[in-house]
Amino acid sequence: MAILSVLILVCLLAMVDQRRTLDHVRGHLARAAKPEAIEYIRPAPSLTSVGLPAGLGEASHLVLLFLSTSCTSCLSLARRVKESASEHLWIVLNAPSVSAGWEWIDDVGLRRDAVTVDSAQEVFRGFGVGITPAILVLRRGEVMLGQTVPSYDQLEPLLSTDNLPPELTEADEVPAL
Amino acid sequence: MSAMLGVAVQAISAALLLIAGAQKLAAPSRFEETLRALGLPLVRSLVVAVPLVELLTASLILVRLSPQIAAALTVILGGSFGGAGLVALLQRKTVQCACFGPIGKGTLGIRQVAAVPLWLTAAAATLYLPGVSGATGVTVLVVLALSAGIVAAAYLLIKLRSSSSVEEAYSG
Numbered sequence: 426m427a428i429l430s431v432l433i434l435v436c437l438l439a440m441v442d443q444r445r446t447l448d449h450v451r452g453h454l455a456r457a458a459k460p461e462a463i464e465y466i467r468p469a470p471s472l473t474s475v476g477l478p479a480g481l482g483e484a485s486h487l488v489l490l491f492l493s494t495s496c497t498s499c500l501s502l503a504r505r506v507k508e509s510a511s512e513h514l515w516i517v518l519n520a521p522s523v524s525a526g527w528e529w530i531d532d533v534g535l536r537r538d539a540v541t542v543d544s545a546q547e548v549f550r551g552f553g554v555g556i557t558p559a560i561l562v563l564r565r566g567e568v569m570l571g572q573t574v575p576s577y578d579q580l581e582p583l584l585s586t587d588n589l590p591p592e593l594t595e596a597d598e599v600p601a602l
Numbered sequence: 603m604s605a606m607l608g609v610a611v612q613a614i615s616a617a618l619l620l621i622a623g624a625q626k627l628a629a630p631s632r633f634e635e636t637l638r639a640l641g642l643p644l645v646r647s648l649v650v651a652v653p654l655v656e657l658l659t660a661s662l663i664l665v666r667l668s669p670q671i672a673a674a675l676t677v678i679l680g681g682s683f684g685g686a687g688l689v690a691l692l693q694r695k696t697v698q699c700a701c702f703g704p705i706g707k708g709t710l711g712i713r714q715v716a717a718v719p720l721w722l723t724a725a726a727a728t729l730y731l732p733g734v735s736g737a738t739g740v741t742v743l744v745v746l747a748l749s750a751g752i753v754a755a756a757y758l759l760i761k762l763r764s765s766s767s768v769e770e771a772y773s774g
Contacts, residue, residue, distance in 0.1 A: 439629060
């Protein structure tokens, strides 16, 4: 009984050590996953000229999220995005075909009414975006920020207007107290 | 009074040795690094032998089959750890302390040397103070091991409840 209890203790402590190592690795990954600025065409084209809905150009804050069906991290990101239900997000999905793109969207569970399947890469080429996952943050049709999205942690703060960095808020907006 | 003191010293000494030995066996890499940093030979053997001696000492302290052997092992362990601290000080090396395996962030040095009197006190208590023995000692050992195990299990459960999947960890 004594030997068994000591063995159990050793096994549990080994699991604790494994867990601590895992947490350490996760922390390292989170720190290592920093967004990088991306190249995009300036001045940005009008949203309707690349096939995006007209109303998006009027949005005071819009996040265009560029994803691809062939990108594994895009899939993970999309699953997290599905839960956010942000009104400021529009997804542009690169897919080999329109049907493949919608199938991907349905599999993930994203809303179809906030997605453009860009199988012809009209939007991607129009903005000059060549990497996924990436975002362009627009204010009334003007691109204010373009960067990669290594993880959902970098995207989440931009999906709400509550805590935007100063460079992304309009000059006449007063931050909420 | 001396019986209570004896039992308390027994339990504390055994608990510390039990946890130290179990931690070293559960996660030996930190202890191995420490041994290599000290330049000791037969590192792979010491990585297993030292924690086993700690566990044996903890058991002997509680069971009291031979208080003399238990006291001798306590002095040897204390002297070894104090000696390791002294070596680190004299060589002016920064060597991670692996007294409790991966737990703790200190370095070897004056603390290990200063702890030698405590080891000697524990050894003397084993020899001269009354305490538990036999089946009661085994029971105390089981209780100590399972109590530490429950703390470890609780830590794991708390961490599991707050964790996300590996995929989410990689995708943020």
